[in-house]
Amino acid sequence: QETGSTSIQAADSTAVNGSITPTDKKIGFLGLGLMGSGIVSNLLKMGHTVTVWNRTAEKCDLFIQEGARLGRTPAEVVSTCDITFACVSDPKAAKDLVLGPSGVLQGIRPGKCYVDMSTVDAETVTELAQVIVSRGGRFLEAPVSGNQQLSNDGMLVILAAGDRGLYEDCSSCFQAMGKTSFFLGEVGNAAKMMLIVNMVQGSFMATIAEGLTLAQVTGQSQQTLLDILNQGQLASIFLDQKCQNILQGNFKPDFYLKYIQKDLRLAIALGDSVNHPTPMAAAANEVYKRAKALDQSDNDMSAVYRAYIH
Amino acid sequence: QETGSTSIQAADSTAVNGSITPTDKKIGFLGLGLMGSGIVSNLLKMGHTVTVWNRTAEKCDLFIQEGARLGRTPAEVVSTCDITFACVSDPKAAKDLVLGPSGVLQGIRPGKCYVDMSTVDAETVTELAQVIVSRGGRFLEAPVSGNQQLSNDGMLVILAAGDRGLYEDCSSCFQAMGKTSFFLGEVGNAAKMMLIVNMVQGSFMATIAEGLTLAQVTGQSQQTLLDILNQGQLASIFLDQKCQNILQGNFKPDFYLKYIQKDLRLAIALGDSVNHPTPMAAAANEVYKRAKALDQSDNDMSAVYRAYIH
């Protein structure tokens, strides 16, 4: 049943000696959101030659000051670079970026490499791989586990699948942006694994919010609850950070609530495709929908807390 | 809204120098289950004088060999000891132990101390406190967060509430059995906090099982999923141990599945009492019920996994 996916964990030399040998290939990067921004900074910092493009062009300015070149369209970036990475919000955005006017596909020629780092469903990424490959391009999916802080710190966990040679060509890039990377075999595996990871994270986040609100409405100290949890075996950076967000009422996005809801939706659909019940994710999804209805989409996922108190 | 619960974290001297000064009070202990057994061993190891009683008397033998005395009934233990601890399975057992024939209440006289370490609801523990106190006894609730391994290691987290002086009198005992202890104010607070902690744990356990099964049915490696999770901010001892259980198909109980389901049920009832929705706990509870119907009650809580694959 398993795909015999080779999981390769690349050691991260940056963690060891603070430097890597950057590839001399020209790198393109499409999409400068919460994740993309940190990634591009780290690519530049580690000496890569990067051409950037973003839907709203102003976001490019900062990176141009840091040494990036400006691409005018996705097609142009792809045609002038050797390896183009992209990191956008959802399946529709990922498709539009490739298939739309002046899109990635217009720039693909034999040998051009495209690495999609967006978190999407397996069908979408498989479809994109096919069109890229049918034009002679090489394709790798490489969604990342993490958040804005980890992106800034170059400590993302990268899940890659598709063209194994391309994965290796991305080595210095992945070292610049990530703590470690996994190669999971054929295209679609990384998408599936990523959705499962985010499903676990999103469901746990809802559980944390549920616990903290239940403490509050029953007259218990939320801070003490966190202290107790931090002393036990559930203690994790995620638990601590998300509880801190809630305790401080600080929902500045590290990972957009709307995106974790999107990932839950896609994970539920993944379960649906194989007739596998996911009642925890289904319950969590409903809570996040309520949070979205309460205008929390652009807050951090921890703002799901607000669905419990309104 | 908060009860101004003083949360006092007692430093654990055993962790520092491997020894403590045991109280010279005579200690009683009722209930030698997964948790009680480790606790009594540690009390004895740290030099306490302990009289034990268990519903099935054979379980006492081991501890008598280690130096414990045998009590014939709960009433006898209470009347011959200064401080009697109890750790039983659920609200009904906790009530029966106190109110039943030859029960704790028969041994309570002014000055006698009773510490209930069972995880029960706030109503039950409040009722027990009242009857103990009405006979001149002193009462402390002190449920523990942890599992068999942590109990054996003397690394439990103790949540105490009720008689503050008694909490202090238990100091050497709590140091023997625990990593740290919290004093949470009036009786009922520890029960509520404990249920919330276990609700978070039980819901997260179901989420973990859901993620691992979804990996399996979609052809992904469960081991790789664990590797990825262990690299991210969700990494925790709990996550790792419970995934290991599932990967190895080893469901030897560290924390009985039937007890985490009981705790979920009580936590949901706690939410119900204040009209607070707990959809994640409600979803988790249904999964655990299925696991119980599949004969997993006496396995570890991680056996909730089996509810997803049958």
Next chain:
Amino acid sequence: QETGSTSIQAADSTAVNGSITPTDKKIGFLGLGLMGSGIVSNLLKMGHTVTVWNRTAEKCDLFIQEGARLGRTPAEVVSTCDITFACVSDPKAAKDLVLGPSGVLQGIRPGKCYVDMSTVDAETVTELAQVIVSRGGRFLEAPVSGNQQLSNDGMLVILAAGDRGLYEDCSSCFQAMGKTSFFLGEVGNAAKMMLIVNMVQGSFMATIAEGLTLAQVTGQSQQTLLDILNQGQLASIFLDQKCQNILQGNFKPDFYLKYIQKDLRLAIALGDSVNHPTPMAAAANEVYKRAKALDQSDNDMSAVYRAYIH
């Protein structure tokens, strides 16, 4: 597996000829809420001799004008009547009524009959049956399916279990208050069946509210949705009436929201006791809890709608 419950459906002569022959036994009635009020009116209308008692005495006035006698305490009613019915809100109220000061039990002597029509759990009603019978009394549980309107119209559906002779002695009373009655065997069966009936009703009510709100937020006419449903095989009086309530924003209680939530909670506990998952009821229960938090407890169950729009 089945209890071989004899289900006996008594024909309702009132429906046929508008009259019945009332028993000459003296009837007591405790609890004049939404249901009790209609029942007592119908008992009086059909010529029964009725002594009434209610926690707040003023509610008795109306019935005294209609010919009822006033009882001062439950004990007095029981000791002066042959058969005493009771219809109160929940397990706690049902127990207090029997076991409390000047309660039912104080009036029970050999031969006295007690019929509890409250919707409670099987444990509670079994416990009450035992204490009544242990004093020589006769016991029947007889919860009713219906609402205020049906109670007023003498069209309740009565689920009885316990003392078969007493069931027969209640014949004219049941004809006065009900459309039909079922005898279900030993005590506890009627409680269980009643909870299942109300679980189905409560879950369906939540589903109806979910459908109507989804229509609204997607720009569809709620009236047209009802028209369509009324043309299909789902059409029922319940569906139509509850949708009308929502369309008119009229939530005058026909069946208190807080009581259907209580019934869902007890039905879930019933499932819990046999390790049977009830995910629909669990989901519904969470929605009703939200409705209660929105102050809808004393509105009709259809006010669960408000949990979906806030």
Next chain:
Amino acid sequence: QETGSTSIQAADSTAVNGSITPTDKKIGFLGLGLMGSGIVSNLLKMGHTVTVWNRTAEKCDLFIQEGARLGRTPAEVVSTCDITFACVSDPKAAKDLVLGPSGVLQGIRPGKCYVDMSTVDAETVTELAQVIVSRGGRFLEAPVSGNQQLSNDGMLVILAAGDRGLYEDCSSCFQAMGKTSFFLGEVGNAAKMMLIVNMVQGSFMATIAEGLTLAQVTGQSQQTLLDILNQGQLASIFLDQKCQNILQGNFKPDFYLKYIQKDLRLAIALGDSVNHPTPMAAAANEVYKRAKALDQSDNDMSAVYRAYIH
């Protein structure tokens, strides 16, 4: 917020006098499944000229014996008929039928009429309407509420939206196949309304199954439960028929389980698109997924019962 959808309920003359005046337009019909078969029979019976096509051609034989003509491809049917109806399983099938090789679109010319009776999502039907109209065709969506029996009996409830003139041109057809029809305004409204209707139905079906199994595992008679429900205000044809299926263990499909699950999935997605929580539908969906995993896809939706007993 509402779309001011005109809901027009066409009186059904067949119910009155057993005959209608069939349109003289040439009718095409694509898709002879559970629903399509009954519809075509009734179209023929009422004197319409019908050309049929089905993916597996053998199913056409019966109708050819009844007087239908055989179309070789969807394109051919559309190009030789005035109004072509289609009724297929899901969004993918509906799209393939129109956009695939020798598909509907190949036969569309100015004036050609296409009526899609499949239950799909609003996006899909809107997309199909656009391509049909962009070729000069006229488009009506007309999903139906009902099941195989109602289809055979010509008693479906038709929800139509789109081209109002085409709706009127379909008058004799709709009278032949349905009990009544609603015109709901612009394309997409009928899809949304249909999904909401089926969401209510699918969730209620799960609730019914949950109630019947809870009766069984607690030792109550399922037949008696049905008798009680049939006496109350919940009584409906749907409730009775589905309970009968379960009591008899007869799950011959009247409405495929896999299709009601598909409709729940699409209804949840509809809620998702407007950030509207649908916790009942989400819970039901999980139960149906379990039923599908237990090989109940091609049984009647009432086979969701089996998810509760395995």
